[in-house]
Amino acid sequence: MRVKVLGLLILEGLRYGTVRLARGFSRSQGFLSEMFAIAGKQHWKQLERTETDIDDRYGDLDSRGDSDLLESPPSSDRTPEILQKALSGLSSRWKNWWIRGIVTLTMISLFFLIISMGSFMLMLLVLGIQVKCFHEIITIGYRVYHSYDLPWFRTLSWYFLLCVNYFFYGETVADYFATFVQREEQLQFLIRYHRFISFALYLAGFCMFVLSLVKKHYRLQFYMFAWTHVTLLIIVTQSHLVIQNLFEGMIWFLVPISSVICNDITAYLFGFFFGRTPLIKLSPKKTWEGFIGGFFSTVVFGFIAAYMLSKYQYFVCPVEYRSDVNSFVTECEPSELFQLQSYSLPPFLKAVLRRETVSLYPFQIHSVALSTFASLIGPFGGFFASGFKRAFKIKDFADTIPGHGGIMDRFDCQYLMATFVHVYITSFIRGPNPSKVLQQLLVLQPEQQLNIYKTLKTHLIEKGILQPTLKV
Amino acid sequence: MTELRQRGVREPDAPPEDKESESEAKIDGETASDSEGRTEPAPPSTSIDDTPEVLNRALSNLSSRWKNWWVRGILTLAMIAFFFIIIYLGPMVLMMIVMCVQIKCFHEIITIGYNVYHSYDLPWFRTLSWYFLLCVNYFFYGETVTDYFFTLVQREEPLRILSKYHRFISFTLYLTGFCMFVLSLVKKHYRLQFYMFGWTHVTLLIVVTQSHLVIHNLFEGMIWFIVPISCVICNDIMAYMFGFFFGRTPLIKLSPKKTWEGFIGGFFATVVFGLLLSYVMSGYRCFVCPVEYNNDTNSFTVDCEPSDLFRLQEYNIPGVIQSVIGWKTVRMYPFQIHSIALSTFASLIGPFGGFFASGFKRAFKIKDFANTIPGHGGIMDRFDCQYLMATFVNVYIASFIRGPNPSKLIQQFLTLRPDQQLHIFNTLKSHLTDKGILTATTEDE
Numbered sequence: 001m002r003v004k005v006l007g008l009l010i011l012e013g014l015r016y017g018t019v020r021l022a023r024g025f026s027r028s029q030g031f032l033s034e035m036f037a038i039a040g041k042q043h044w045k046q047l048e049r050t051e052t053d054i055d056d057r058y059g060d061l062d063s064r065g066d067s068d069l070l071e072s073p074p075s076s077d078r079t080p081e082i083l084q085k086a087l088s089g090l091s092s093r094w095k096n097w098w099i100r101g102i103v104t105l106t107m108i109s110l111f112f113l114i115i116s117m118g119s120f121m122l123m124l125l126v127l128g129i130q131v132k133c134f135h136e137i138i139t140i141g142y143r144v145y146h147s148y149d150l151p152w153f154r155t156l157s158w159y160f161l162l163c164v165n166y167f168f169y170g171e172t173v174a175d176y177f178a179t180f181v182q183r184e185e186q187l188q189f190l191i192r193y194h195r196f197i198s199f200a201l202y203l204a205g206f207c208m209f210v211l212s213l214v215k216k217h218y219r220l221q222f223y224m225f226a227w228t229h230v231t232l233l234i235i236v237t238q239s240h241l242v243i244q245n246l247f248e249g250m251i252w253f254l255v256p257i258s259s260v261i262c263n264d265i266t267a268y269l270f271g272f273f274f275g276r277t278p279l280i281k282l283s284p285k286k287t288w289e290g291f292i293g294g295f296f297s298t299v300v301f302g303f304i305a306a307y308m309l310s311k312y313q314y315f316v317c318p319v320e321y322r323s324d325v326n327s328f329v330t331e332c333e334p335s336e337l338f339q340l341q342s343y344s345l346p347p348f349l350k351a352v353l354r355r356e357t358v359s360l361y362p363f364q365i366h367s368v369a370l371s372t373f374a375s376l377i378g379p380f381g382g383f384f385a386s387g388f389k390r391a392f393k394i395k396d397f398a399d400t401i402p403g404h405g406g407i408m409d410r411f412d413c414q415y416l417m418a419t420f421v422h423v424y425i426t427s428f429i430r431g432p433n434p435s436k437v438l439q440q441l442l443v444l445q446p447e448q449q450l451n452i453y454k455t456l457k458t459h460l461i462e463k464g465i466l467q468p469t470l471k472v
Numbered sequence: 473m474t475e476l477r478q479r480g481v482r483e484p485d486a487p488p489e490d491k492e493s494e495s496e497a498k499i500d501g502e503t504a505s506d507s508e509g510r511t512e513p514a515p516p517s518t519s520i521d522d523t524p525e526v527l528n529r530a531l532s533n534l535s536s537r538w539k540n541w542w543v544r545g546i547l548t549l550a551m552i553a554f555f556f557i558i559i560y561l562g563p564m565v566l567m568m569i570v571m572c573v574q575i576k577c578f579h580e581i582i583t584i585g586y587n588v589y590h591s592y593d594l595p596w597f598r599t600l601s602w603y604f605l606l607c608v609n610y611f612f613y614g615e616t617v618t619d620y621f622f623t624l625v626q627r628e629e630p631l632r633i634l635s636k637y638h639r640f641i642s643f644t645l646y647l648t649g650f651c652m653f654v655l656s657l658v659k660k661h662y663r664l665q666f667y668m669f670g671w672t673h674v675t676l677l678i679v680v681t682q683s684h685l686v687i688h689n690l691f692e693g694m695i696w697f698i699v700p701i702s703c704v705i706c707n708d709i710m711a712y713m714f715g716f717f718f719g720r721t722p723l724i725k726l727s728p729k730k731t732w733e734g735f736i737g738g739f740f741a742t743v744v745f746g747l748l749l750s751y752v753m754s755g756y757r758c759f760v761c762p763v764e765y766n767n768d769t770n771s772f773t774v775d776c777e778p779s780d781l782f783r784l785q786e787y788n789i790p791g792v793i794q795s796v797i798g799w800k801t802v803r804m805y806p807f808q809i810h811s812i813a814l815s816t817f818a819s820l821i822g823p824f825g826g827f828f829a830s831g832f833k834r835a836f837k838i839k840d841f842a843n844t845i846p847g848h849g850g851i852m853d854r855f856d857c858q859y860l861m862a863t864f865v866n867v868y869i870a871s872f873i874r875g876p877n878p879s880k881l882i883q884q885f886l887t888l889r890p891d892q893q894l895h896i897f898n899t900l901k902s903h904l905t906d907k908g909i910l911t912a913t914t915e916d917e
Contacts, residue, residue: 207821207824213831218831226674230674391665423639426639449903450909453900457897
């Protein structure tokens with residue numbers, strides 16, 4: 001009976017998840033706009049009188065305790081009816097635990113589903129998450145500054161998001177589609193003058209901002225301008241680094257993200273069972289036992305996950321766009337990183353395990369570095385987000401996910417991970433991006449191309465990579 | 473928060489903060505003051521105090537308005553003369569000056585942030601702001617230096633390691649600053665600290681990236697540095713002159729002293745000025761050649777064969793101008809055509825940078841960014857119109873003048889793996905063969 005209920009719950013959860021996300025998005029918009037329509041008019045009058053006293057007003061708020069929460073709707077409203085019924089028997093604490101657990105499992109299964117659908121779906125997912133996170137943070141900005149009704153500002157924020165995304169997608173993704181792009185004339189034009197076009201688009205937004213400055217709301221408008229730009233800097237650059245990591249090989253996308261999720265979960269479990277010493281004042285629920293326990297379990301988990309994933313070409317190969325098939329393929333000869341090698345064990349491990357050598361993928365050594373970063377530095381992203389929430393007196397970024405809060409709540413620890421993985425790859429794994437080099441080569445003048453061709457030819461023949469007599 | 477503010481007021485260097493709180497208290501009656509121009513007598517402790525004694529005595533007979541005009545005029549000439557001297561001293565000194573201007577602008581804007589938020593005493597914050605400035609500068613200089621000083625870097629072992637792992641090292645440095653910020657969050661000042669964090673990052677984004685683009689332009693050839701900056705300065709001065717003599721219709725509510733006559737007059741004057749200046753400068757090698765680092769002499773040299781852009785060519789004048797001037801053709805440098813584009817941008821879009829800065833000053837109720845230059849305000853006041861120009865010139869060069877650097881491409885190619893090199897080589901070969909550039913005969917050479 002219990003098994004049946006559980007199975008039903010999971011299926012329902014999956015269905016509700018997608019419907020709720022869509023509904024919740026529009027509902028939160030409606031809820032917030034209702035709130036602002038009422039609150040905005042009252043605050044507007046206040047604002048005109050005390051524009052420069054915003055900081056004083058909020059300064060008083062700063063000195064109040066954290067338990068004084070303003071304007072945050074409770075998250076349990078969003079739990080689907082069916083879950084409420086099934087869990088009505090349990091106490092409130094266990095009910096919350098069950099809700100969080102079920103939603104976690106739902107999200108993880110959704111993640112697996114999208115992975116199986118391929119890299120293109122993953123890219124779309126990353127884009128969707130980026131847009132949602134941006135929306136959440138900008139909405140907090142509106143609420144903080146009561147600036148929902150500022151002329152033009154909503155349009156300008158989304159316009160800047162569009163510009164920056166256009167710029168980044170043009171720089172990264174266009175490299176990978178080099179062969180596809182060479183065929184189409186208009187695309188070639190867009191690629192050649194890409195920077196200029198992106199800059200012109202951004203400038204148009206900048207000039208619109210300057211022209212939209214309204215006399216009594218200068219400071220607010222500058223605050224929102226800066227808020228938008230810092231948000232873009234944080235979120236959009238991260239999501240593009242994630243996509244670049246993805247193109248390197250899906251394993252570079254999966255292992256870091258799973259390490260962060262695993263660290264979250266195991267630190268929570270260790271803290272739940274053994275937690276005693278508080279870790280940092282910002283997040284009183286974190287403990288040193290959870291931190292250290294999470295560190296060790298994440299390293300082990302990363303090690304095992306790397307071992308299991310390294311076997312499949314699907315995860316290991318760089319994503320390429322094949323023009324004949326018109327889709328993404330992941331087929332290649334796995335590089336040395338993903339071929340089993342024998343390592344001799346140091347003496348003390350030899351005694352313990354009673355083996356001379358062990359065969360590992362070299363990637364597993366890298367995964368130890370990635371997991372270490374995820375457990376030691378990743379949490380700082382979480383502390384940053386906690387500090388941010390305390391600073392602006394909000395409980396969660398939004399209430400999209402029942403039991404967890406907004407999308408940004410789930411991704412705050414991922415924040416630094418994507419940049420680290422990207423920097424790690426470019427520094428230690430491979431040098432510059434070959435497609436980008438090719439792209440730039442094809443843009444040069446014909447005489448320059450010929451010169452380079454000759455230089456490369458002599459170089460390759462010297463190194464023995466190219467046979468001089470072979471006419472390829 | 474209130475404690476911080478009181479402490480700020482009691483400090484000895486409180487006069488600017490006192491003025492802030494005074495002006496904030498007067499907000500009800502001050503809505504009219506938003507539209508007052510710069511001609512009103514300055515409130516105490518601004519520019520007039522810094523004017524040197526000599527000037528004060530020499531101009532003591534004139535009325536206050538003309539005195540201000542003379543002070544501004546003399547300082548303008550002094551700054552332009554200073555600019556010429558620096559150009560004469562060479563690229564290395566120019567780079568140093570750009571770096572100093574960047575640091576001073578950063579300092580000015582951060583100081584405004586402290587004043588606005590009364591956050592001068594926040595724990596760690598001053599240290600962290602300067603630390604972030606250092607990190608970002610290290611990152612950018614490292615990227616530039618690695619490109620231009622490639623041979624030098626390859627020779628020295630420690631430099632080579634630094635350049636190979638450059639991104640990782642910069643990221644680690646930045647991360648340390650980030651973790652220090654998170655650990656320094658103090659219970660009652662979270663919001664302030666996040667504001668200052670955001671303020672620092674936006675300032676870095678604006679000021680530091682611009683200054684590095686300026687240095688990139690400089691390396692392309694000093695003419696790409698001098699002509700845009702002179703166009704912006706000329707537009708400033710010409711728009712002021714035209715506005716002074718013919719000004720009638722106000723341009724934008726943000727800056728009530730700007731007029732449409734000044735705007736349009738400045739536009740035409742700047743285009744003409746740009747044409748003349750580029751004609752004069754294109755003749756000299758030291759301005760036109762890319763700056764290179766010579767390994768043997770261990771210094772910067774500007775010696776090369778001028779590219780096509782800087783060689784006189786004949787252009788046919790379109791019929792309509794032919795009848796006016798009476799010439800059939802004219803000899804121009806192709807660069808002069810580009811200079812028209814640069815001057816147009818400087819006069820039409822450059823002022824938006826100035827309006828942005830005016831809006832910023834009005835938003836935070838400050839008259840000038842600082843008091844460094846008598847009669848003009850702070851360094852940032854002089855450079856606000858330059859703000860967008862450097863980015864535009866850099867994007868223009870990258871899009872229209874030259875493509876990627878061939879030697880840099882070869883360097884990147886050499887660091888790839890053999891199979892990648894082979895793949896690229898074959899693709900290039902098929903591309904060249906398709907285009908007909910590579911034939912069997914050329915291949916055998």
